[in-house]
Amino acid sequence: MSTTGVVRAGSERREEILAIAAELFAERGFAATTVREIADSAGILSGSLYHHFDSKESMVEELLRTFLEDITHAYRVEAASGDDPVQVLRTLVRLAFESIGARWATVSVMVNEYNLLISYPRFSFVQDLSEETERLWVGVIERGVRSGAFRGNLDPRMTYRFLRDAIWVSVRWYQPTGRDRPEDIADVYVGVLLDGIAN
Amino acid sequence: MSTTGVVRAGSERREEILAIAAELFAERGFAATTVREIADSAGILSGSLYHHFDSKESMVEELLRTFLEDITHAYRVEAASGDDPVQVLRTLVRLAFESIGARWATVSVMVNEYNLLISYPRFSFVQDLSEETERLWVGVIERGVRSGAFRGNLDPRMTYRFLRDAIWVSVRWYQPTGRDRPEDIADVYVGVLLDGIAN
DNA sequence: GTCTATATTGAGATAGAC
DNA sequence: GTCTATCTCAATATAGAC
Numbered sequence: 531m532s533t534t535g536v537v538r539a540g541s542e543r544r545e546e547i548l549a550i551a552a553e554l555f556a557e558r559g560f561a562a563t564t565v566r567e568i569a570d571s572a573g574i575l576s577g578s579l580y581h582h583f584d585s586k587e588s589m590v591e592e593l594l595r596t597f598l599e600d601i602t603h604a605y606r607v608e609a610a611s612g613d614d615p616v617q618v619l620r621t622l623v624r625l626a627f628e629s630i631g632a633r634w635a636t637v638s639v640m641v642n643e644y645n646l647l648i649s650y651p652r653f654s655f656v657q658d659l660s661e662e663t664e665r666l667w668v669g670v671i672e673r674g675v676r677s678g679a680f681r682g683n684l685d686p687r688m689t690y691r692f693l694r695d696a697i698w699v700s701v702r703w704y705q706p707t708g709r710d711r712p713e714d715i716a717d718v719y720v721g722v723l724l725d726g727i728a729n
Numbered sequence: 730m731s732t733t734g735v736v737r738a739g740s741e742r743r744e745e746i747l748a749i750a751a752e753l754f755a756e757r758g759f760a761a762t763t764v765r766e767i768a769d770s771a772g773i774l775s776g777s778l779y780h781h782f783d784s785k786e787s788m789v790e791e792l793l794r795t796f797l798e799d800i801t802h803a804y805r806v807e808a809a810s811g812d813d814p815v816q817v818l819r820t821l822v823r824l825a826f827e828s829i830g831a832r833w834a835t836v837s838v839m840v841n842e843y844n845l846l847i848s849y850p851r852f853s854f855v856q857d858l859s860e861e862t863e864r865l866w867v868g869v870i871e872r873g874v875r876s877g878a879f880r881g882n883l884d885p886r887m888t889y890r891f892l893r894d895a896i897w898v899s900v901r902w903y904q905p906t907g908r909d910r911p912e913d914i915a916d917v918y919v920g921v922l923l924d925g926i927a928n
Numbered sequence: 929g930t931c932t933a934t935a936t937t938g939a940g941a942t943a944g945a946c
Numbered sequence: 947g948t949c950t951a952t953c954t955c956a957a958t959a960t961a962g963a964c
Contacts, residue, residue: 543929559845561760565958578930580959616927642841645901646758671926680926688917689926691902692895699894702844718887726925727879727888728815742947764940777948779941935960942953 544582547572549635551589556638556701560590560646590639591652597636598659601629609666615674616724622667624716626697630704631712638701664690693723743781746771748834750788755837755900759789759845789838790851796835797858800828808865814873815923821866823915825896829903830911837900863889892922 540548550571554563565586569576583589608621630637640656647653667690674680696719704715739747749770753762764785768775782788807820829836839855846852866889873879895918903914 557844558848559758559760559842561758562845564956566956574929575931576958577932577934577960581929584959586958642844643758645756645841646761649757678928681928684926685917688914689921691899692918692921695898695901696891696895699898700890702894703890715887718884719891722888722891722922722925724925724927726921726923727883728923729877729880740947763938765938773947774949775940776942776950776952780947783941785940929964931962931964933961933963935958937957937959939956940954943951944949945951946947946949 541582547579547582548589548593552593552633552635552639555590555593556635556642560586560639560643587652590643590647593636594640594647594653594656597629597633597640598656601625602659602662605663605666609670614679615670615677616679618670619667619674620716620720622670623693623697623720624713627700627712627716627719630697630701631706634701634704634706637698641698641701664694667694693719740781746778746781747788747792751792751832751834751838754789754792755834755841759785759838759842786851789842789846792835793839793846793852793855796828796832796839797855800824801858801861804862804865808869813878814869814876815878817869818866818873819915819919821869822892822896822919823912826899826911826915826918829896829900830905833900833903833905836897840897840900863893866893892918 547568551563551568554567554571558567563586564576565579566576568586568589569579572579583592604625605622608618608625611618611621613621644656644660648657664687668686671680671684671686671689675682675684675686700715704710746767750762750767753766753770757766762785764778765775767785767788768778771778782791803824804821807817807824810817810820812820843855843859847856863886867885870879870883870885870888874881874883874885899914903909
């Protein structure tokens with residue numbers, strides 16, 4: 531797509547700077563990252579950043595909005611696929627881990643800054659899309675309980691949170707450049723979740 | 730203990746302020762919390778904080794050091810108990826959830842600020858004690874694999890991380906004042922981990 | 929699209945009176 | 947143990963030249 535001549539809202543330079551900002555936000559935290567550090571890493575002066583972005587906040591907003599809209603869309607499509615719940619759950623987990631592989635820094639920011647960001651009206655979309663995701667995943671687990679694929683005494687909401695938390699917080703130790711492919715990790719997680727670790 | 734006349738390093742007022750700071754660090758993040766906000770919540774002026782503490786950093790250091798030393802000690806004792814691995818693992822998970830129940834704010838700070846803090850030499854103890862914890866827990870899982878209690882094809886380190894992440898990140902939604910007791914949540918988590926959710 | 933130069937604000941921290 | 951008063955620095959952001 532980037533090779534077409536189509537006029538786009540985000541220039542390549544803008545995307546480049548956004549990626550740099552995401553890395554810094556992920557490593558040091560949003561509040562602890564200064565616009566000067568972002569500018570330094572991009573090889574420009576801090577004032578020049580404001581040619582591309584209104585503010586530091588608007589950078590993180592753009593990162594999270596794009597990411598959350600994309601992944602929520604993917605969840606929606608998969609949840610509506612009508613496949614059996616075990617398979618759908620496996621695919622949802624894979625989608626999540628693939629998103630970590632593709633956009634590690636942005637996911638880290640979302641995970642690490644979630645509580646801070648949702649306290650600002652500007653970031654209400656974060657909570658809205660997270661809640662839609664919860665409904666989609668819990669729906670799949672409930673379908674699995676009804677179909678008999680999952681245990682009848684399962685608490686779908688707590689099970690979802692257990693899995694969600696374990697997935698997202700793995701950004702803390704997951705190395706996108708390492709030898710573990712996202713889909714392999716996803717399968718380990720789903721394996722543990724489905725059958726447990728007991729003999 | 731607080732009713733004795735024994736002279737202690739930490740005055741009650743100091744502990745009170747520390748608890749207030751922990752709540753704010755947990756809710757808004759360490760970097761985003763100002764000393765003025767801490768002072769306001771404590772009903773004093775910002776300058777007065779420095780009668781009790783050297784700096785904002787020393788507040789979070791004291792919170793984390795006390796917490797990590799306490800819980801690591803508890804893990805050590807349990808890991809050395811010689812009970813069967815399933816029981817030890819269950820107790821370790823309960824200890825973790827009980828610590829969330831008892832010191833929710835401090836645990837939140839540790840989870841949320843982990844990556845930021847370990848980048849400063851001053852907080853190297855955080856990483857040291859975390860690594861000791863990992864060795865203890867992984868050791869228990871390995872013992873379980875050898876004894877046949879856990880599956881032979883298990884990756885002990887990845888299993889530990891899966892469980893650790895799921896536990897700690899639950900501070901994001903766990904309400905210490907809610908109706909779920911820490912040990913009940915711990916048992917749900919261990920139940921899922923041991924036997925999975927599949928029928 | 930970037931630079932120079934700077935405005936403006938708010939942060940952490942300090943000294944000494946009470 | 948807290949307050950008054952203030953220092954100092956670093957942060958975000960702006961305006962206009964190039």
